[in-house]
Amino acid sequence: MAYPTQVIRNVRPMGGTAVDVLVSNGKIDSIAPAGSASGELPTLAEGNGQLLLPALVEGHVHLDKTLWNAPWRPNSAGPTRWDRITNEHAVLRDEVHMPIAERAGPLIEHCIARGSLYIRSHVDAQTLLGRRHIEDMLAMRQRYAHLVDLQFVSFPQGGMLIAPGTTALMEQALEMGVDIVGGIDPAAMDRDPIRALETIFGMAQRFDRPIDIHLHDLADLGRWEIERICDFTQEYGMQGRVVISHAYCLGAFPAADLHPLADRLSGLGITILTCVPMHFTVPPVAMLRSRGVNVAAGSDGIRDAWGPTGNGDMLERAMFLALRYGWSKDEQLADALDVVTHGGAKALGLFDYGLVPGCAANLVLVPAENVAEAVIDRSPRRTVISRGRIVARDGVFLGT
């Protein structure tokens, strides 16, 4: 259906001069000086000089496992990654009986109210869990399709080569509608990194899908794997379609030592995605960006069996970037915002993203003087516009 042209009046894109934004058919139609749009056009939102941002991009989350909206559950995981995986099995299979829809649904609504209208979620492909997570998350995507763009990664949380049946389940997931081929620690988890990468890239090639690999492996091991992912990206012609999530390993080296690798990542269009952990090493984001590497960010798990933290607020995640890297200048805070907006958009392969005519009218109004203050403040009182419709006001989700 066609919508009439409507006006978002008196907003300041990225903190700049006040403008009126004309919206029609869910897209930005044109941008004119504030006050110049005809008073006869219906008002979509009265901005009162608020900051206008493109919708935030949640680049890495595990919606299918969240315990959001469930009663508080003390964390019961052991200390190792494998402990956490087996603990999660027990929790999700045997203990939590609240359906995914009642946990992931409210979390999606919360993310929307915080301004994330593009969300890439990993969805477990584990034989122990069967197709439940996949089916339930595809139903979630259906339910929220008019409000938010959900991308799903087929994610072998319990390992791929080491868990018989997993690659078949991953392929099934892709056939069912999951978008992206996932992977996890080809060396430490799958124990045969080259065969693991052959499997991942082969699957991506057969299904013509992008790739998003969890890489927790540390220091030299992880760095070696990133070099191999570069090799495979080149060999399989997957330039611009590969994301490496976490990449803690890159934090183990002086940034300058990584210039050649950064240049290679940049040339191959590989995104480095960080969830900004505070107790692991983190990739040198500023250096990577200065060499042209795209960097995106995500929340990772939100209140799940792995850990209790996380709230899906990508402005807060931008502030975490500032804290983690000691960024205090306005330009640096703008960089942090760029990671959770344009960096995410590039990682997700969005083509109509931004604040120029023709882009989707997926927008956030924030009560802040400028981008720097928006990041520092993280005011929840945001007005969120999805495809030209207001979906949250003052931080409150308006309903499906």
Add this chain to the structure above:
Amino acid sequence: MAYPTQVIRNVRPMGGTAVDVLVSNGKIDSIAPAGSASGELPTLAEGNGQLLLPALVEGHVHLDKTLWNAPWRPNSAGPTRWDRITNEHAVLRDEVHMPIAERAGPLIEHCIARGSLYIRSHVDAQTLLGRRHIEDMLAMRQRYAHLVDLQFVSFPQGGMLIAPGTTALMEQALEMGVDIVGGIDPAAMDRDPIRALETIFGMAQRFDRPIDIHLHDLADLGRWEIERICDFTQEYGMQGRVVISHAYCLGAFPAADLHPLADRLSGLGITILTCVPMHFTVPPVAMLRSRGVNVAAGSDGIRDAWGPTGNGDMLERAMFLALRYGWSKDEQLADALDVVTHGGAKALGLFDYGLVPGCAANLVLVPAENVAEAVIDRSPRRTVISRGRIVARDGVFLGT
């Protein structure tokens, strides 16, 4: 004046069983099972089963320098600590003309609304700034005396021995009503650590005041200084009255190597205070606490010329502890809360602090199931009770 007995009905201290708390004369009078307090007694607050916490303790902040409530100001400091100090001079002396009262006042009110009713603020003693910060902050204390306990540290931000006139100004500050003797990096800043410590401890002894020293010096240098601070604490009989703020250096060593030093700190009652920086090394809080060392926390600068971050929310600071140390268990989240409550209270030398009869009725009601959720959630919708009076409701300060 005497207040009649009032009741906080149906609250759960630290997430435990629901109780009624009887309050009179600004103190906790008694605690009884929920519903058992006479309906004839006036209701101070209807808790509806909310969590009851003792007031939060802000252990380290620089209220006198905040730019809170001022228009956004891009950070202009250079990269070194000395750059930041000289930049701050220029900003506070020559550029910001908004009085301290209009910046620190609203920030104090914000801290109160977030539940901090005990605040230790450093106040610059710098000859370049004269007595202005000292006088203005003493006036602030006067203005908010009925709402919040403010402790001030005479803080030689620009160095003590290296800046002629500073020790005299610090002594003047103590005479004027500032409570605590400060210090900063006896080695790196003052360049003569033993004479600096003699000056600090000598001043504390003459005025019979506690000590709170900023220690940014890193790794072996900082550790050596902590050992010397232990020596001086012992020699001057200052057990239980010394706080070492920041102590980044302790994060440079395997925690187990520091056991002997931790035992010494514990024996001398020296508090280690951290502001939980995300881009410096941090002291091993769990190990220190396990050896009996008191640990407190603070916000450090809040939106000042040093940096734009900070919001004075000590529940958020507790969450930062969890993030920084990878704490995910309920016991660990309770430890984080303990640092910003009882740990702070011990650092500040409070004697009537806690949730038992006889303690000051300085309390926070939080909409959370338990302590762990309170820390993770950081809900701003807190009800704050100061000496038996409600001073903030749903996170909104009710006025002086």
